Amino acid sequence: MQKVRISNGMFMALIINMVYAKAIGLTQGSIAREVGGDMWISTFFSSIQGCLMMLLTIYVIRQSPESNILGQSELLLGKWFGKIISLILFLFFVGAAGAVYTTFVYHLKDYFLPEAPTIIFVIAGFIIAVFALYHGIEVIGRMALIGVFSILMLNILIIFGSIRDFDIRELMPLFQYGVLPDLWASRHNNTDWAMATMMAAVILPMVKEKNTWKRSGALGIVLGGAFVIIWPILETGVLTAEVAGQYIVSCMQMARSAQIGLFFHRYEMIMIAFFSLSALTQIIMTFFCAAVSIQNLIGMKSHKPAILPASLILSGFGYWVVLDHHRAIDYIETYWVTLAMSIAIGIPLMVLVLGFIFRKKLKQSKSASM
Amino acid sequence: MAAKFKICVLVCVLILILSGCKTGKRELNDLALVMAVGLDKGSSEGLIKVTTQIARPSDARGQTGAPSGQTGDPIWSASAEGETIFQAIRNLSTFSSRRVFWAHNLIIVINEKLAKEGIREIIDFFTRNPELRMRTWVAVTPNKASEVVSTVTGLEVVPGEALDKLFRYTPISVQAPRTQILDLQASYLSESTEPILARLRLVNRGVSNKKPGQEGGYKQVELAGAGVFKGDKLVGTLKPFEVRSVLPFLEAMDTGMLILHCPDDKQKKITVELRNQKFKVIPSFKNNKPAFTVSYQTDGSVVEAACPFSLEERAKVDAIEREMEQEKKKEFEKLVRRAQKELNSDFLELGKVFHNRYPVEWRRIHSQWETIFPTVEIKVKTMAKVKDTVLLKNQTKSGRINK
Numbered sequence: 001m002q003k004v005r006i007s008n009g010m011f012m013a014l015i016i017n018m019v020y021a022k023a024i025g026l027t028q029g030s031i032a033r034e035v036g037g038d039m040w041i042s043t044f045f046s047s048i049q050g051c052l053m054m055l056l057t058i059y060v061i062r063q064s065p066e067s068n069i070l071g072q073s074e075l076l077l078g079k080w081f082g083k084i085i086s087l088i089l090f091l092f093f094v095g096a097a098g099a100v101y102t103t104f105v106y107h108l109k110d111y112f113l114p115e116a117p118t119i120i121f122v123i124a125g126f127i128i129a130v131f132a133l134y135h136g137i138e139v140i141g142r143m144a145l146i147g148v149f150s151i152l153m154l155n156i157l158i159i160f161g162s163i164r165d166f167d168i169r170e171l172m173p174l175f176q177y178g179v180l181p182d183l184w185a186s187r188h189n190n191t192d193w194a195m196a197t198m199m200a201a202v203i204l205p206m207v208k209e210k211n212t213w214k215r216s217g218a219l220g221i222v223l224g225g226a227f228v229i230i231w232p233i234l235e236t237g238v239l240t241a242e243v244a245g246q247y248i249v250s251c252m253q254m255a256r257s258a259q260i261g262l263f264f265h266r267y268e269m270i271m272i273a274f275f276s277l278s279a280l281t282q283i284i285m286t287f288f289c290a291a292v293s294i295q296n297l298i299g300m301k302s303h304k305p306a307i308l309p310a311s312l313i314l315s316g317f318g319y320w321v322v323l324d325h326h327r328a329i330d331y332i333e334t335y336w337v338t339l340a341m342s343i344a345i346g347i348p349l350m351v352l353v354l355g356f357i358f359r360k361k362l363k364q365s366k367s368a369s370m
Numbered sequence: 371m372a373a374k375f376k377i378c379v380l381v382c383v384l385i386l387i388l389s390g391c392k393t394g395k396r397e398l399n400d401l402a403l404v405m406a407v408g409l410d411k412g413s414s415e416g417l418i419k420v421t422t423q424i425a426r427p428s429d430a431r432g433q434t435g436a437p438s439g440q441t442g443d444p445i446w447s448a449s450a451e452g453e454t455i456f457q458a459i460r461n462l463s464t465f466s467s468r469r470v471f472w473a474h475n476l477i478i479v480i481n482e483k484l485a486k487e488g489i490r491e492i493i494d495f496f497t498r499n500p501e502l503r504m505r506t507w508v509a510v511t512p513n514k515a516s517e518v519v520s521t522v523t524g525l526e527v528v529p530g531e532a533l534d535k536l537f538r539y540t541p542i543s544v545q546a547p548r549t550q551i552l553d554l555q556a557s558y559l560s561e562s563t564e565p566i567l568a569r570l571r572l573v574n575r576g577v578s579n580k581k582p583g584q585e586g587g588y589k590q591v592e593l594a595g596a597g598v599f600k601g602d603k604l605v606g607t608l609k610p611f612e613v614r615s616v617l618p619f620l621e622a623m624d625t626g627m628l629i630l631h632c633p634d635d636k637q638k639k640i641t642v643e644l645r646n647q648k649f650k651v652i653p654s655f656k657n658n659k660p661a662f663t664v665s666y667q668t669d670g671s672v673v674e675a676a677c678p679f680s681l682e683e684r685a686k687v688d689a690i691e692r693e694m695e696q697e698k699k700k701e702f703e704k705l706v707r708r709a710q711k712e713l714n715s716d717f718l719e720l721g722k723v724f725h726n727r728y729p730v731e732w733r734r735i736h737s738q739w740e741t742i743f744p745t746v747e748i749k750v751k752t753m754a755k756v757k758d759t760v761l762l763k764n765q766t767k768s769g770r771i772n773k
Binding site: 110111112114124127131169172173176239240242243246253256257259265266 | 380383384473497500503504505552555556559560722723725726727729
């Protein structure tokens with residue numbers, strides 16, 4: 001059977017989509033509550049850290065380019081170690097589902113259908129994601145390419161709609177909270193990059209051009225970072241950091257405030273239309289990576305039978321998180337940060353160190369695959 | 371075949387759950403579209419009165435408002451009271467046949483008596499509500515807010531729309547700041563800046579076309595300066611002529627005007643339109659105390675002269691320029707004095723300007739800003755140049771020699 005492959009462009013698009021939806025809204029609210037007008041500096045710091053995390057992950061996978069981080073773990077320390085790493089990654093994506101469902105549900109429910117039951121949104125996300133997953137990663141990759149176009153359109157529209165009310169004084173003074181607090185606040189955005197890097201750790205072997213992995217990964221982060229950083233700059237300059245920090249989903253406040261002329265205002269609907277592909281890509285890819293983790297954990301030949309159970313577990317957890325606003329924000333700002341950062345940095349680092357120790361094993365596998 | 375069946379089932383499921391048929395739907399016919407809302411004190415202590423001006427779309431058609439819904443009235447105003455705004459709105463539904471819908475609301479008008487007691491819950495309610503636009507205008511009024519939102523003003527059929535347009539064209543009239551709910555929220559949340567809101571009032575100035583003799587026979591809403599807050603409480607008001615000095619501190623300036631004395635004949639007036647106005651507040655930190663220099667530059671365009679005036683007469687031009695500078699300086703100094711001594715409210719955003727330039731020093735003083743603000747030194751520097759006389763080159767004077 002021929003292996004499924006995605007192009008490097010699709011890989012880049014998946015990275016951008018994977019980070020965008022949550023980073024512009026919920027994340028910015030969390031950062032604004034900590035460092036106010038420095039939120040864009042914090043986001044910038046985070047993009048640099050995200051780039052480093054991505055390069056580390058790519059470097060690790062390139063040690064044995066035919067296997068993802070799960071396969072590589074198995075290769076290095078045997079079956080059981082591989083299963084432990086699979087379980088940890090599965091837990092990571094369960095945790096990620098809490099964050100991505102919070103993004104998806106609160107954008108739709110709080111701003112459009114406040115009276116609709118939460119379960120409707122969770123079921124909608126579940127059905128679309130499972131449907132996409134049965135069509136395979138290539139279809140998802142193509143969808144992500146359209147998602148990048150949507151993100152670009154949304155960014156252009158939000159710039160046009162808010163530039164008139166932009167007050168650069170709100171961005172001053174720089175580093176008003178200091179460099180270290182800004183760096184510390186960047187952990188919120190780092191969790192978004194963590195989702196992208198862990199996704200890369202799972203899907204990289206499917207990306208066609210191995211030689212340009214680094215370039216694609218870094219470019220994906222740079223473009224994703226550029227698309228994201230526009231939002232904290234505008235949110236600070238138009239809404240002010242105090243207002244952005246008041247809200248759970250600060251990007252929707254930004255959309256509510258944008259207008260071009262008299263008849264083109266209230267961007268919420270436009271925002272949802274353009275950002276939904278990114279939000280759905282986040283859900284789909286967390287389901288996909290969780291299914292691949294289950295596949296490795298149980299030792300199945302294909303990830304497809306694992307799609308449904310994995311999606312059900314992730315949706316169940318996501319539903320539990322979003323049912324209570326306080327719980328959701330508390331989870332995203334505390335537990336999820338610890339979980340995401342420790343796994344997204346810890347696992348690639350561990351595999352990297354093990355790769356140095358057991359170089360021979362990796363060389364053997366590399367030569368066997370060639 | 372099986373794949374097609376699966377797709378059909380999926381589409382059916384998606385149609386059911388995504389169309390909004392089950393829950394959360396709102397039919398247009400079931401909605402009462404609020405165009406303006408007025409907030410007054412209730413009939414007894416602790417109560418708040420909410421007046422909503424609701425459009426009757428069938429009677430508000432067309433620019434003339436020619437009735438087609440057979441009621442002849444393009445709006446329906448309804449009031450209800452409650453202990454909170456939310457309760458008052460819920461009480462509205464006891465007699466409103468449709469559900470109150472805020473998404474099209476254009477303005478929130480708050481009565482000054484209520485504003486003096488505090489508007490925290492008003493800011494909270496209207497910024498918490500997902501239906502409202504963040505660009506909704508907010509104003510205070512000395513009159514009953516219920517009356518202001520129900521008064522048809524100008525050419526518009528729906529009063530809310532008329533008030534919206536008053537604000538849209540304030541850059542020309544320069545009579546009130548263009549305050550929106552987002553600005554109010556931002557200044558209320560700010561650690562240094564105090565809120566300022568536009569002020570509206572009712573005046574008898576309408577002229578009936580049918581009875582032109584009864585001039586001023588019916589009320590119209592007009593922009594009437596600004597209301598200044600300290601925290602969430604209204605502490606004073608600014609007159610329209612004072613507002614033109616406030617605006618440069620808050621918004622990008624469009625145009626303005628000054629009425630000056632003719633250099634040769636002080637009884638006659640000369641009107642100068644202010645263009646290319648440049649405004650800057652420069653903070654400094656002297657003797658452990660903040661200080662500010664307000665710098666204002668403008669070009670003047672003579673738009674009306676009741677006396678002979680030409681740019682070729684340099685002495686006259688210089689005299690006009692000096693008067694412009696003095697006039698603006700006086701205006702700014704008076705405003706700053708009022709803000710510092712009388713109102714003790716930093717609605718001019720001086721604290722913010724200082725914070726931007728001196729963040730370290732600001733950290734030292736920000737907790738005492740309220741006591742420091744009235745004592746800070748503020749210098750005003752103005753510069754004016756008269757550069758054109760619009761279309762005319764020569765003076766407008768009678769051709770007869772004796773005249």
